[in-house]
Amino acid sequence: MAQAGTSVVVVGGGVTGLSAAWWLARSGVDVTVLEKGIVGFEASGRNGGGCTHYQSPLFHEEQRLWPQMDELLGYPTEHQQKRLIFQVDEAKADFHKGLAMRIPQGYAWEVLDGKQVREMVPLAGDNAVSGVLCHFGGHANPQRTSQAYAWAGQDLGVKIRQHVSVRGFETAGGRVTGVETSEGLVGCDAVVIAAGPQTGKLAAMLGVDLPMAAARAEMIVTEPLPLMPMGGVDGHGLYGRQTLRGNLAYGGGPHEWYDDVALESAPARPSGSVLRSLAKRVAELLPRAAHARVIRSWAGVIENTPDGRPVIERLSSPGNVTIATMSSVGFGLSPASGHAIRDLVIDGACSFADISKLSLARFATLSPNWRRDLNWLPPEPIAPLAQGAA
Amino acid sequence: MTLRLTLPAPDRHSIIGKTRSPDERAEIVVVGAGPAGCTAAIEAAKAGASVVLVDENPVSPGLIGTDVPFHFGGRATNAVQSPERLVERVLESNPALAKAFELGVDVRLSTSAWGAWVAGPGLKLHPEGGIVGLADETRSWLLGFDRLILATGARDLNLSFAGSDQPGVMGAQALHALLTRYEAFAGRRLVILGTGDLAVRTAELALDHGLDVVALVEARDAPQGDAARLAALKTRGIEILTGRVPLAAEAGPDGVAALVLAPASGDGERRTIPCDTVCLAVGAVPVIELFDVLGAKRAMNSARGGHVPVLGANGATSLPHVFAAGDCAGLGGEAEAAGRSAARAALASLGREADAPEGVAPVTGPDALAYQLDWARALLATGGEEVLACLCEDVTRGELLAVQPPRYLGWRSNAIARRSLQTLAEDGPVDQDQIKRLTRACMGACQARRCREQVALTMALGANVLPETIPLAGYRAPVRPLPLAVLADAEEPEAMARDWNVWFGITTQWVGYDDIGTEREDEQLRAGMPY
Numbered sequence: 001m002a003q004a005g006t007s008v009v010v011v012g013g014g015v016t017g018l019s020a021a022w023w024l025a026r027s028g029v030d031v032t033v034l035e036k037g038i039v040g041f042e043a044s045g046r047n048g049g050g051c052t053h054y055q056s057p058l059f060h061e062e063q064r065l066w067p068q069m070d071e072l073l074g075y076p077t078e079h080q081q082k083r084l085i086f087q088v089d090e091a092k093a094d095f096h097k098g099l100a101m102r103i104p105q106g107y108a109w110e111v112l113d114g115k116q117v118r119e120m121v122p123l124a125g126d127n128a129v130s131g132v133l134c135h136f137g138g139h140a141n142p143q144r145t146s147q148a149y150a151w152a153g154q155d156l157g158v159k160i161r162q163h164v165s166v167r168g169f170e171t172a173g174g175r176v177t178g179v180e181t182s183e184g185l186v187g188c189d190a191v192v193i194a195a196g197p198q199t200g201k202l203a204a205m206l207g208v209d210l211p212m213a214a215a216r217a218e219m220i221v222t223e224p225l226p227l228m229p230m231g232g233v234d235g236h237g238l239y240g241r242q243t244l245r246g247n248l249a250y251g252g253g254p255h256e257w258y259d260d261v262a263l264e265s266a267p268a269r270p271s272g273s274v275l276r277s278l279a280k281r282v283a284e285l286l287p288r289a290a291h292a293r294v295i296r297s298w299a300g301v302i303e304n305t306p307d308g309r310p311v312i313e314r315l316s317s318p319g320n321v322t323i324a325t326m327s328s329v330g331f332g333l334s335p336a337s338g339h340a341i342r343d344l345v346i347d348g349a350c351s352f353a354d355i356s357k358l359s360l361a362r363f364a365t366l367s368p369n370w371r372r373d374l375n376w377l378p379p380e381p382i383a384p385l386a387q388g389a390a
Numbered sequence: 391m392t393l394r395l396t397l398p399a400p401d402r403h404s405i406i407g408k409t410r411s412p413d414e415r416a417e418i419v420v421v422g423a424g425p426a427g428c429t430a431a432i433e434a435a436k437a438g439a440s441v442v443l444v445d446e447n448p449v450s451p452g453l454i455g456t457d458v459p460f461h462f463g464g465r466a467t468n469a470v471q472s473p474e475r476l477v478e479r480v481l482e483s484n485p486a487l488a489k490a491f492e493l494g495v496d497v498r499l500s501t502s503a504w505g506a507w508v509a510g511p512g513l514k515l516h517p518e519g520g521i522v523g524l525a526d527e528t529r530s531w532l533l534g535f536d537r538l539i540l541a542t543g544a545r546d547l548n549l550s551f552a553g554s555d556q557p558g559v560m561g562a563q564a565l566h567a568l569l570t571r572y573e574a575f576a577g578r579r580l581v582i583l584g585t586g587d588l589a590v591r592t593a594e595l596a597l598d599h600g601l602d603v604v605a606l607v608e609a610r611d612a613p614q615g616d617a618a619r620l621a622a623l624k625t626r627g628i629e630i631l632t633g634r635v636p637l638a639a640e641a642g643p644d645g646v647a648a649l650v651l652a653p654a655s656g657d658g659e660r661r662t663i664p665c666d667t668v669c670l671a672v673g674a675v676p677v678i679e680l681f682d683v684l685g686a687k688r689a690m691n692s693a694r695g696g697h698v699p700v701l702g703a704n705g706a707t708s709l710p711h712v713f714a715a716g717d718c719a720g721l722g723g724e725a726e727a728a729g730r731s732a733a734r735a736a737l738a739s740l741g742r743e744a745d746a747p748e749g750v751a752p753v754t755g756p757d758a759l760a761y762q763l764d765w766a767r768a769l770l771a772t773g774g775e776e777v778l779a780c781l782c783e784d785v786t787r788g789e790l791l792a793v794q795p796p797r798y799l800g801w802r803s804n805a806i807a808r809r810s811l812q813t814l815a816e817d818g819p820v821d822q823d824q825i826k827r828l829t830r831a832c833m834g835a836c837q838a839r840r841c842r843e844q845v846a847l848t849m850a851l852g853a854n855v856l857p858e859t860i861p862l863a864g865y866r867a868p869v870r871p872l873p874l875a876v877l878a879d880a881e882e883p884e885a886m887a888r889d890w891n892v893w894f895g896i897t898t899q900w901v902g903y904d905d906i907g908t909e910r911e912d913e914q915l916r917a918g919m920p921y
């Protein structure tokens with residue numbers, strides 16, 4: 001069990017690892033974050049910013065923490081409360097029934113008709129058929145929040161080492177005693193692996209099979225528009241928000257599975273295969289914004305476990321290692337996932353939620369061909385291309 | 391407790407089966423109808439290839455008003471409101487276009503190339519050749535190619551000073567375009583910033599068009615350009631003012647009314663020069679947007695104007711289907727020869743008979759970044775930190791140097807006040823993409839055409855590193871601002887709509903945690919995704 005003054009190495013400077021580092025530092029633990037690039041520079045900083053994850057065991061903690069995060073961190077996250085989801089397709093007019101099955105008791109939400117949607121969403125059009133207004137949840141700025149965790153951690157003594165990649169682990173007596181990096185060995189009393197799509201490869205180095213596959217997803221961003229009364233507005237197969245600057249930032253639609261991701265470098269993240277279909281849907285969702293100019297697109301590379309559910313677990317062997325993958329839904333839950341990881345590292349158990357159903361043990365019966373079975377495959381491979389310029 | 395593993399149905403929401411064929415196809419697509427692009431298109435057409443030549447000019451008045459593709463600075467006349475006239479002017483001013491037409495080149499004017507893709511890591515979509523995204527005022531579409539020759543030229547380098555965000559402060563490329571291509575320049579009396587080759591050419595052009603050029607202003611202590619041509623400019627009544635930088639542009643009813651100069655060293659006598667236009671001619675920037683979207687290797691080459699694609703022989707890029715010619719490959723050199731060579735190399739790579747590429751003499755210009763940095767340093771020293779570094783997003787140099795969150799957040803804390811570019815540099819080399827997201831500098835509607843370089847220069851000054859070491863803030867499609875309604879794919883494949891999902895469509899992912907392993911889980915799985 002880690003005590004104050006022990007040293008924990010967090011592998012991965014994404015939002016989950018950074019939150020964990022901050023939480024650990026708040027408990028007086030000496031933390032070093034190893035990041036192969038720049039903090040929050042991959043999927044952690046490139047996502048829709050949603051903070052409304054009613055399916056998660058961390059949901060209550062997510063909802064409890066977000067309204068306090070600016071104050072707790074001392075840096076802005078741009079968190080905004082509330083979420084409005086609406087549809088423009090008559091066939092989906094009753095979508096609130098699907099939500100009713102899932103939103104836990106004790107969280108206020110209401111069903112809106114098209115007119116009510118238009119009143120709350122000035123950019124919506126006559127095609128709005130129905131909506132749901134959640135008085136909980138919300139959204140924040142992913143990149144700003146990632147940096148806020150990093151800075152807040154540093155203010156508590158966390159060492160952030162960027163451009164340092166992890167190559168292996170030194171073990172002794174059933175424990176990890178050091179992390180082998182591109183800049184030498186970093187000794188430690190405990191390790192957290194929260195490295196997004198690379199988490200599986202790192203776990204494998206410790207003999208742990210953590211099944212996951214990575215894929216690329218795209219978003220588009222428009223020029224700023226006048227602020228709507230609330231920014232957390234999406235639906236019609238889109239996720240995203242109007243930022244506090246006024247840009248519309250939306251994603252959704254097809255993803256492209258990757259064969260593999262390299263351990264020590266960020267995967268390529270081209271965008272272009274979905275952006276025109278995204279533009280079409282944003283213009284359909286918000287017809288009064290159809291004139292808005294798209295000024296950029298992004299892609300993020302995100303991992304999923306076979307059932308799409310997280311793994312947040314302190315391993316039995318090596319017993320001082322905690323692994324965490326949020327399975328493509330990590331940003332919004334980060335205040336709570338960091339807390340859970342802190343609890344696992346220090347106390348060996350999560351103090352505020354049952355997360356036992358997320359145990360890695362559930363994959364014991366997984367077929368080795370699970371990616372093929374689930375059709376989690378890249379498009380047909382192409383022939384190697386001739387070499388161009390050196 | 392034994393855990394039950396519940397897996398989702400096989401994925402039908404991935405990109406497989408949802409990509410569409412390009413709307414049209416050509417063996418060779420050339421982007422940019424300047425000297426390099428026209429020559430390349432003509433050469434390829436002569437060899438019998440099917441060629442599409444795309445050029446965004448004449449751009450719409452709306453885009454001119456938003457400084458796309460050049461920094462027009464509100465100095466275009468109403469003549470740009472007449473599209474037919476502009477098309478005539480573009481054809482008149484570029485006889486090579488007529489020749490291209492005659493040879494059967496499919497010339498597309500007023501058409502922007504906003505993206506380009508070839509197969510690569512993470513994008514296994516287009517195994518043969520690639521795709522260019524095109525758009526006009528009303529719609530966008532995809533053009534397939536076997537080979538792509540990019541001849542996208544150069545754009546303006548903007549450096550700001552107090553009052554430079556008003557009509558009348560413009561770039562040299564914009565002035566050249568308004569004078570020679572559009573005959574639509576609204577100014578009369580100019581001050582030109584810079585004394586290098588670009589500034590000298592700009593002054594000569596302005597004089598030839600009967601304009602009044604008052605002075606060339608130089609931050610360095612000595613003029614930079616050809617001595618004889620500078621001397622000739624002097625005899626035509628132009629002052630060459632060295633060791634000075636603009637401190638402020640004074641405002642009149644129609645924008646700039648005068649330019650106030652200060653000694654580059656800081657304090658000293660100021661001088662006010664009445665003028666209606668300040669033309670920035672300190673430098674130009676190779677237009678590499680599409681290379682970057684394509685994923686071509688690039689490198690900083692200060693002797694060629696900045697970040698440029700890494701080239702092999704005859705304009706070959708690191709991507710076998712993509713070639714480069716002209717200023718986009720690095721400023722200077724023989725544009726027509728480069729276009730011809732690139733076309734011949736592209737033809738040869740297609741197995742077509744073509745003359746051997748004639749080769750292009752290597753070019754080395756002055757150290758552009760050192761010169762730009764001297765300007766940026768002097769402008770920062772004289773103008774201070776209140777001057778905007780990013781016009782669209784209203785970010786001052788001071789806010790950039792202090793890595794402050796945008797003002798509209800109204801955020802104040804001691805913690806953030808202690809942060810700066812220098813503290814950020816302690817975590818590792820400063821990165822412009824990171825600074826973008828933290829300060830919003832370069833995140834605006836102009837897609838950073840007006841601020842990308844000066845933000846990088848200011849970062850170099852703030853972190854006390856060479857500007858060459860600041861990583862390029864990456865370009866992303868669409869590289870021209872396109873309305874949602876224009877970018878929208880009106881003819882997407884049926885599977886796109888049928889199998890669209892808000893996220894991965896993994897039904898097991900959205901089952902409420904408490905319900906996992908209960909009957910309610912099955913109920914939710916039967917119901918499918920929540921919305």
